[in-house]
Amino acid sequence: MAPEQDDIKVAQERLGRQLERARSAEDRELSRQVREVGEQYARLLYGLLRMTRLHALDNQAFEVPVQEWARVHQKLHEVLGTVHLICVEDQVYVNDVRIRFDMGHEHIEALGADLRRHNVGGISCNEPLGPDQIRFLITALAAKPVPGAARHALQQKLNDHGLSSIELHGPFRFRMKGERTRKAERAFLDVYQQSASVVTEAYKNLAANRMPNPLPVRRLVNELIDNTRKVGAGELAREHDERLPAYARHILMVTNLSLMIGRAAGLADTTLGDLGVAGMFHDVGVSVLEDGYAVPYARHTTAGLRTLMRQRGFHEAKVRRLLCVVEHHRPYDSPLGKPTLFARIIHIADDYDILTRYRAGHGPILAQPDALARMAAQGGAAYDPHLLTLFINRMGLFPPGSLLRLASGRIVVSVSGARTPKTFARPACRLLRNSDGSKPAEATLVDLAREDKVVRVMKPGDW
């Protein structure tokens, strides 16, 4: 066979295997079901809304379609979990499967218009609905919208009726060309701040017992990975927005530090992507409520597992993420077996941030160098020794955030971590206090690789 034909043959075989894997993971039968049942779902909803123009809602005419919609929804829920119905321009999607309609005879695009009256572009149902609940939903959708705050009012109405499992989305549109595209040059800070809002949204949904949706998180993580290729430990290990709640800052810190460790370990970008998403969701269990109360810390890992397990569809990232959530506090030498790589990485990042993050009114539990030194003693016991070494190599003797008194009497804060092996103990710092105790007039960098030296690490309480 000619070499060129070899190329074709190899490509065909490789593609065949790739698609077979994708197919087996996605389940064609499921795909067909979603398309068929999703079509019924959208049509029935559209039909019910149309009927409200002709009949009062207590009319018997609604009986059958309501029951049918309940049945169809139940079926979709069984295979998909949360059912998302999204109207974008003149198209309707059910869980990202575009619903096909005979455009000559059906005007299903009018469904979008009906929802749009309430400034709604999509509806996500996280739980199956009973007939009474469906009637209430239809009633609410058929009602006159509240001027100025239609969607909020509608959502509140649903929540008050115990239907908080229904989530209303604003109108959608296709982002047009010319709008800002994702570029690797976007400032890290921009990406960080966007990460916060994406994580916010994700956790909000989880707190409301909705299905986790990792895709937007993954997109952000990919951008973080691109943006942090040349960013130092200082940037990654610093909190960039103190307005964020502690929990949010912790999530972002753990994610950034985990990516730093993963990169130092030489993990491929695709693996880093999965690691980053795992980092974003690692503590999801603490946002879970059981009978109205927060889950005890000891069970937050299994609570997170329960929550994230509800996401449907096989994906290797999901498997690794779930393992990470349940194992990320497990010691390296656990009798249950060595935790997975992601869990071991996040364990280090997680504990480090727990020990060193600023707590309102108290400061950090430990100074950064102290925390690192104590964690270092646990290499091989609590922590993976190699991963811990990689982490220590990046953070340096005086990790970012360390408050240091210098020989000159000045007080500085480390901002760089270890830039090179030679400067492991000589970070770049920002001047906080001159030797006479006064504040510097302007931002001043003190590079300990060139000048001065550390005489004391200041502990929490010294400051």
Place this chain on the structure above:
Amino acid sequence: MSSSDESLWDLGEEAGPAPTPPPPGAVPSPAPVPLEPSGGNLPEERPVAPRTPPQPDESADEEVVGTSELGRAASDALVTLGRAARSYLLYEPDNEAIRKFLDDMKTTFWAFFERFGVLRLTIRPWEMVLGSEVVYLNRDRERSLAFRLFRDGVRRLVIHPDVPWEEITQLLGILSIRYVGIRQQEDDIVTLLWKAGFKKIEVDSVEGFVPEDDETEVVDDAMMADLAGDTGAGDGGDGGGDEGGGTSMSMLYGGVAEGFDVPWPEFTQRIPLAHTPVDEAALVELQSEESNVALPSQCVRLLREILEVACNPVEPLDLEDAVPILREIRDFLLSEGLLSSLLEVMQIIQALPFREKDLERRAELLEAFTDERALSRIIRSVPAGVREVPAELMALVGTIPGNRVSLLLSILRSERSNTARWVTRSLLVSVGAGHQLDLSRAVRESEPPVAADLLQVVAALDPERGRRLALEIVVDADVEVQLQALTIIEHSTYDQAVGQRLARLLEAGSVEIRLRSLRMLETHRERWAFHTVAARLQGSGGRDLENRELDALALAMVRIWEERALHTFLGWIKPKGLLERVKLAQVGLKRAAVTGLSAIPGEQAEEYIRLVAKTANEELHSHCMQCLVRHRRLGMKVDDGT
């Protein structure tokens, strides 16, 4: 039997090797029919029915657009890319049609790169634009490559002229995946493109469809309070508030308490810190932990974690909650043919101490690993050429609750590949003891290919029953079943009942059946069958029979009863009476006679062969000469005692 005689008996591989005649006086005991792997007992490979693809509607295909040469060349390439991506919806991955699409794709892309260099595309909802020229247009939402890319947020695609073929095919793979399946929540085109890590393909992307800027709905605190019917602060729970600021962040986090991470780790010991290089081998080992090879064991581990939580009375997780992910992992392991991992999962499910209320569900879960769909996939994953059914599969089948035979029967009815059928047959034999009656009934009720398989199974389980069943059905059954039945009969005790069936089979519709039956009759030298054999030749006058059958019948006559055969042949060569002369002027009979005579030693036989040759046509004359040669060799063998 001489080698030249053997050539007359060359029936091809389909009928299998010639049976060894039993020694005189011996009564062979019925032996179990061996279950040969890969359908060795079957006449021919039952082809896997190819998918019948809908014929691509070329009229609805994209057209090459573009006004300039550059544009048309780009359009050519993009149209072939679109076709190749859609082809996986229409054809099996190994279909020749896909190969052609890939070939076309390579040709057109390489032609473009060679002539015009880099391909820079702007992606619009239905179009792709090169510079200011539209080079791709398809407004069919299902088929349009542009729409699919645009919808997922791709806005610019740049392919450099030195792009490796692997990257182009990877791009194709990503587009094809998006064509064939529903989107999972983990990936879309943009994240898949990112993961691919292309060196020579650049992608710019945005969010596909995004929420509109919510300027129309400005919700201030007063309005929120009014909506909430509350004069105080919000409850911090879900409310969908879109306002910015710290307050909403707290609300949106559902009130996660400050002390969410207590108790913190308490380590008292410290060690000095220094930069320490990490061994390269250690890094490689770390990197390998997340390779695809590790995924199956991670799946098993995850299931164990989940199920252990489900067994823990303190945890609110029910086994019911674990079912969806269990099924997903099961399907993954099935698709990869990871039998040992599947077994491991089943063992975990069996061993864990589930709560009382979950025991029934556990049984259902176990069943899910061994239901028809799962078992079919496992069976299909056994590679062709394997000589033994994997022990893990046997063990797995042994764990199936309920009626395993019925389950395997159902699978057998739907399987097409020889390997899968062989495996299923073997499994039926392993679990079929005590079900011979049901299986026998199923033989009669099933379609021919399945009936043949089941007959084989019955014979393997109970040779005597198999023999009886074979005799019962062999005459009136379909060819496939007949062949299987004959195989069973061949290996069983020969008696009058068998002989009678074989004699009837000389009239069977299939030449293969007739020849095999004839061979068996011949082996047992059934003299009563001589007339039947002769009548078979005479009745048709040799008109309706192929030469090989003519020859086989004649030789059988000789072997069954040589003296009578000689007499009969002479009658065919030198007919008495005009009517006989007319009837027996037929060439076929003469040919048969000549063949038969070639197997009878002595000068008389030779003389008659020459007699026929004198008045024969060209074909028959040639045959006579060949027979004379054979006869001469026969004579030499007789002389030297061979």
